[in-house]
Amino acid sequence: MAEPMVSIRSVRKRFGSVEVLKGISLDVPVGGVVCVVGPSGSGKSTLLRCVNRLETIDSGRIRVDGDLIGYAEQGDRLHHLSPARLCRQRQDIGMVFQRFHLFPHRTALENVMEGQVVVKGVSKRDARSRALELLERVGLADRADHYPAQLSGGQQQRVAIARSLAMDPKLMLFDEPTSALDPELVQEVLAVMRDLAASGMTMMVVTHEMNFAREVGDSLIFIDGGVIVEQGHPRDVLANPRHERFRAFLGQVL
Numbered sequence: 001m002a003e004p005m006v007s008i009r010s011v012r013k014r015f016g017s018v019e020v021l022k023g024i025s026l027d028v029p030v031g032g033v034v035c036v037v038g039p040s041g042s043g044k045s046t047l048l049r050c051v052n053r054l055e056t057i058d059s060g061r062i063r064v065d066g067d068l069i070g071y072a073e074q075g076d077r078l079h080h081l082s083p084a085r086l087c088r089q090r091q092d093i094g095m096v097f098q099r100f101h102l103f104p105h106r107t108a109l110e111n112v113m114e115g116q117v118v119v120k121g122v123s124k125r126d127a128r129s130r131a132l133e134l135l136e137r138v139g140l141a142d143r144a145d146h147y148p149a150q151l152s153g154g155q156q157q158r159v160a161i162a163r164s165l166a167m168d169p170k171l172m173l174f175d176e177p178t179s180a181l182d183p184e185l186v187q188e189v190l191a192v193m194r195d196l197a198a199s200g201m202t203m204m205v206v207t208h209e210m211n212f213a214r215e216v217g218d219s220l221i222f223i224d225g226g227v228i229v230e231q232g233h234p235r236d237v238l239a240n241p242r243h244e245r246f247r248a249f250l251g252q253v254l
Contacts, residue, residue, distance in 0.1 A: 003066055005030045005171055005202040006051065011060035013046055020046045022226040023060070028171075028219075031200045035213035035234060038223040039249060044206045047223070048173050051204065052093040053086060064093060065170050091119065094164030095173040098180050100156040102148040108135060108159045109144040112166050120167065127166075134162035138192050154185030158192055165196075172196065174205040208253050214238055222246045 006028035013021040020043045028034045036044045049055040051062055053070040062069045071078040102111050112131035116122040135141050138158040148156050157177055178186040190212050197203060197216045213220050213234045220234040230237055230246045241247045
């Protein structure tokens, strides 16, 4: 079998006395879309943040495209990567947050250009060309010169997606990307994510949008209390949830 894009093995994470992740293991195949759902505080966002090393793990292994994230392995010992090497790893992993985190003093175009120029060393001319292509892709070519304050929440989130794509990532992480949006703006962001999935982008998506998970996801993971309680193809597990805790959760969100 082909090596997965993401391999998570026995990952544990503790904040003080609270163990948030309790031995999580899962794979995300190349081109796959894994939707992660669960109640607030279940550990799903922490799991996503561990994948790109925004949070350090206490034990276990996370690999993206075969690379051990955050560490170099020498024999049976692990050594923390230098900030420079960690930065290079993160270039391959795009992340879109609940809040958009755009630079308020830069236009949509400049926000998408920024990482290309500063991190990747792309010329401003080439970065501008690529940024315009990506803004066109997310339906915002006519908003290139607008500042974040002049954009709706859905438009800002689409700029944030374009900014992540500008780094040419192998993997995209979405941490509840529609939770901060008014209901009428949710679909415009989900439409961009559907397009990404159709293009073959590997994605991990923390979401409460069950219709999106059913239509787009290849796998659905339900996490509660830091463990995977249920997983399988979204259509199957949503139609026939096996665990009472998952049934109760679905009763609240559907």
